[in-house]
Amino acid sequence: MLGIERRQRIVDKIKQDKKVYVSELSQLFKVTEETVRRDLEKLEGENILRRSYGGAILSEQTGEDLSFLKRSTINSAGKEYIADKAQSLINDGDTIMVDSSTTCLSLLHRLKGRQNITIITNSIRLAYDFSASNFRIISTGGTLRSNSMALTGAGAIKALMGYYADVVLISCKGLDRAHGVTESNEEESAVKQVMLQQSRKALLLADSSKFDKTAFVKTCELRDIDTIVTDKEPADNWGDNLAQQQVKLVY
Structure with missing residues (x-):
């Protein structure tokens, strides 16, 4: 699975569940936890999520005007x-x-x-x-x-x-x-x-x-x-x- 495909699935999952865990994503995609953390870092830079201890939560605000x-x-x-x-x-x-x-x-x-x-x-x-x-x-x-x-x-x-x-x-x-x-x-x-x-x-x-x-x-x-x-x-x-x-x- 390409990185962009993996990140898309992370976005879909966090949109549904409001939070994700590094260990769970690592097992789901069969990649290292370090790879997952890099994915989360990239998505955080796009303001899609906010990283937290052990995972990430959805970045969502009432007035957020998404591109x-x-x-x-x-x-x-x-x-x-x-x-x-x-x-x-x-x-x-x-x-x-x-x-x-x-x-x-x-x-x-x-x-x-x-x-x-x-x-x-x-x-x-x-x-x-x-x-x-x-x-x-x-x-x-x-x-x-x-x-x-x-x-x-x-x-x-x-x-x-x-x-x-x-x-x-x-x-x-x-x-x-x-x-x-x-x-x-x-x-x-x-x-x-x-x-x-x-x-x-x-x-x-x-x-x-x-x-x-x-x-x-x-x-x-x-x-x-x-x-x-x-x-x-x-x-x-x-x-x-x-x-x-x-x-x-x-x-």
Whole structure:
């Protein structure tokens, strides 16, 4: 196993378990504890985790605004599972508003064979990755947030207000029964709010680590979402709570 593959699996494990142990990882990957410590040191330098005695814990803050590159390394298996589950919710001929999330990007890769799909997005990464696809792509324009490769601000919002979509695909940083759907920065949250307003149906793609979390700024209420697609059943009667708000849960 290559070092980059091993570190990716460490990221996935610590995202799920919130902590990891050097001895356990050494046995899991059949490498020396010194190799594991070097892996943890590298991941700590990327602010993914904080090393502690005998292991490491997840580095996670309410207002943490992760870069696109860093987000793309977190829980990649969960994102692929969500993309597989969500693809049946998109139909040929749909016009789709899509945010700059890595989970939504994973879903679009599964839709490349669909017919007459129009994508309206504020993601420059998405526009680049699918420039040679059969999708009709409309970019919002706006002010670039290089950290997330997202276009935001008045220009992006004005462009979105000129369109109506069948479906909006968004992700989030936190899901809480009291505080709703939350995001790490105001600019991208504002763009998502307009996308929700301009779309007939709202799909939220969020891995299980987002549940019972509250990030910096509120994007919408849970009841504003039609369907939440996640990678495994959330705990503590989340399903019943969402059903009461007429939100479908897919996992």
